[in-house]
Amino acid sequence: MNRHTGSLAIRKPYLLLVGDQSEPVFAKTAFGLRDWCGEDCVGQIRFADGAVDLGLPDYTPADAARSGAQTVVIGVAVPGGGLSAEWQEVLLALLEAGFDIASGLHDALEDNPALVLRARALGRRLHDVRRFAGPLKVGTGRRRTGRRLLTVGTDCAVGKKYTALAVARWLQDAGHPATFRATGQTGILIAGEGIAVDAVKADFVSGAAEALSPDAALGHWDVVEGQGSLFHPSFAAVTLGLVHGSQPDLMVLCHEAGRTVIAGLPDYRLPDWESAIAGYTDAARLTNPGARVAAISLNCGRLPAEARAAAVAGAEAATGLPVFDPMASAPDSAAVRALVGACAALD
Amino acid sequence: MNRHTGSLAIRKPYLLLVGDQSEPVFAKTAFGLRDWCGEDCVGQIRFADGAVDLGLPDYTPADAARSGAQTVVIGVAVPGGGLSAEWQEVLLALLEAGFDIASGLHDALEDNPALVLRARALGRRLHDVRRFAGPLKVGTGRRRTGRRLLTVGTDCAVGKKYTALAVARWLQDAGHPATFRATGQTGILIAGEGIAVDAVKADFVSGAAEALSPDAALGHWDVVEGQGSLFHPSFAAVTLGLVHGSQPDLMVLCHEAGRTVIAGLPDYRLPDWESAIAGYTDAARLTNPGARVAAISLNCGRLPAEARAAAVAGAEAATGLPVFDPMASAPDSAAVRALVGACAALD
Known part of the structure; x- marks a missing residue:
């Protein structure tokens, strides 16, 4: 728990889930992570050869545990913005394999009951980074130090x-x-x-x-x-x-x-x-x-x-x-x- | 359904629920309704003689159906912002008596499972007026007519x-x-x-x-x-x-x-x-x-x-x-x- 913001820190290192996304423009998040915290990105998971290649070591859901990552990050926009049955199966398997999951998708992981139940049972965390879970206060305008x-x-x-x-x-x-x-x-x-x-x-x-x-x-x-x-x-x-x-x-x-x-x-x-x-x-x-x-x-x-x-x-x-x-x-x-x-x- | 905003219109006339609120400053909503749409306000429900008096006919939950109102409006801030067990019982009775309920409380009616289930079973509406239920779009800046x-x-x-x-x-x-x-x-x-x-x-x-x-x-x-x-x-x-x-x-x-x-x-x-x-x-x-x-x-x-x-x-x-x-x-x-x-x- 971050003492300032009340937000749960996302555990690193990351494994970047690219799926079958073949358009680099829809993999901006993955590229941003590779470029700005490359030392925290230990690999990528791609469903197909034609998917975007970040130049990181490839893993499959089955062998991902060997990567040493703590959190799998959905690094692409998925078609339609929602989670297909195929993606849900992959994410469930990754929870089983020991990972937390982080997502910036419009459709929140927390709104997917199957993922929520599995994560809770396994003690994993789901991070919907667009959604701030902590309590917020209205601004005060008070000058701060620093x-x-x-x-x-x-x-x-x-x-x-x-x-x-x-x-x-x-x-x-x-x-x-x-x-x-x-x-x-x-x-x-x-x-x-x-x-x-x-x-x-x-x-x-x-x-x-x-x-x-x-x-x-x-x-x-x-x-x-x-x-x-x-x-x-x-x-x-x-x-x-x-x-x-x-x-x-x-x-x-x-x-x-x-x-x-x-x-x-x-x-x-x-x-x-x-x-x-x-x-x-x-x-x-x-x-x-x-x-x-x-x-x-x-x-x-x-x-x-x-x-x-x-x-x-x-x-x-x-x-x-x-x-x-x-x-x-x-x-x-x-x-x-x-x-x-x-x-x-x-x- | 309002054709412009997608919001459900709140059915009038109103019965204003004052409860036991004795401080006029915490009954601003009730006074505002009385002053600006007095013709739509057919009565008040007060739990105690010391409660704020809007000068409207008094009803009790038991005889409120006679008022002719369609919607009971919570016209006060309740202590702590939430619904006490006493308030919940009153609201359930008012749903039974045939009313929709509208609220501007921070704690949403829609987050109270007992109210939601009863309203659904009876075909009543709960209006949390602070919470917009319709879909929203980002602004476009397009000039409009009128x-x-x-x-x-x-x-x-x-x-x-x-x-x-x-x-x-x-x-x-x-x-x-x-x-x-x-x-x-x-x-x-x-x-x-x-x-x-x-x-x-x-x-x-x-x-x-x-x-x-x-x-x-x-x-x-x-x-x-x-x-x-x-x-x-x-x-x-x-x-x-x-x-x-x-x-x-x-x-x-x-x-x-x-x-x-x-x-x-x-x-x-x-x-x-x-x-x-x-x-x-x-x-x-x-x-x-x-x-x-x-x-x-x-x-x-x-x-x-x-x-x-x-x-x-x-x-x-x-x-x-x-x-x-x-x-x-x-x-x-x-x-x-x-x-x-x-x-x-x-x-």
Whole structure:
């Protein structure tokens, strides 16, 4: 039981269940785990040769116990979002084989009576990482000790999780105590704990964010994974609650270079740099008057390679802030050093 | 089944269950129903002489069937928030007597197996008005037909529900088709339907608000009950999602005269008029570029009677907007006529 959040930590190491999923885009969780906590991923279970290959040792449900894993993670989206009879049989066998099971599927493991009964009888745990089981309180707005950095975005799916993971690692590598705080399913599986803030009741979003980054030691940084966007007509509520509850000292504004409208909503133009920075700064200053945007994370993955340096330089000129590409910038790049320095200056 | 929201309408008329609650402040729901849909409230059930008296005809569980009510409404907060054995017996008897039961208690009727089984056997309905049973979608930001007015606030509990009810009535009395749209428990019981937006999963707040005020005829006004405040560190997420999903053409900013800090959070000063108006206008323009604050609802209930006119005049001078006291201003006052006129000008 995590003393801060009341959430049950998910036991590592993991065995990643890929099943027969052949589309990498539907195996994002599995790839995220491999990339960000590869040392905790001891193998994969694939039902078919055509399934996504993570490059990890292969196991079958029958020999999985040899992997040394503690928890089997459903690392893919299953067709239809629900559990087929075939998947249920596999999961029951994995419970028998000694594993806990963790899932970010929409259909909760806890809503499957056969799995619940078997897990209970065997003393195994089922983790539905989208669903926070602990008690939540409404936010209080009380200032907490320690420092917080929150990634925020011009839109969804621009690299907020990736950026938070990278910043946490850069801080740690530079000798600053830092903890990645997960707010979505993949992040929770990587961290082994967290709260899916978009799935809590709306009254409790800021309270959940407060619980997620509690009082900490002087000089410690919680690096909180952002969600949604203040400029997204569907999800801004989640974002604002997370901003208020996280009470960030610093924010990193994430954007995908070349994107001009909200993904899937072509009538909604993305904000310009000035509006985005002002919007997040105003929102964050409600609970932390010193809050500011300290850097830009510019995801250049969709630009041609030869256009990326100019995109970064353009964003730097427009904002006056350090700009890094989270997928490409080296820890010793000027922009990353500037961000780490901004954190250090607040210690 | 409401065609818009998927919610089951609550059958009227109501019998208000007061029980042994002797503190009027814990009978706010019952008073709100009596005041705003008194024609639908045919009686009260009190367990003791010392219980709150709404001035309605008294019934006992044994003779309640004579009242002609369809639904018994739990109109009070019960001690501890849960149902005692005594209350459960009364509710079972009322189901037997032919009533549906509606409740805004934190402990849901639907979580009480004895009530669920009895209601099912008898064909009665249990309404937990804090819990929305229908399917919800995430918001889309699509512009809808018809007009919308949303009440917004500098804080919680400043008169947003009361103001929305009053505005809907003023519009109707002036010949404009208007529908009060409820977003909280008392409002839902008054309207007989609605969605408690603070209790839906955070991802669905704006989608819930969209469902609540669907496409409507030209010239029709949905008057949406506001929740929380953009300036409240606990609840701003709910407010922002409601603003975005309601896509209001006009807003009425509600404030309690004399209040200077967020209730219960003395470290949080309320915004000045300019900041409050700008904050709501900026937020609303994401989904409705024409959105504006059209009037101020200044709840002067805590001021000495002789100070009220000056407070209203001061707010008018500071904002340049029509200012009315929702508890006191007559429908033919200049401010109310100005607001109704602003609506009419958009028809």
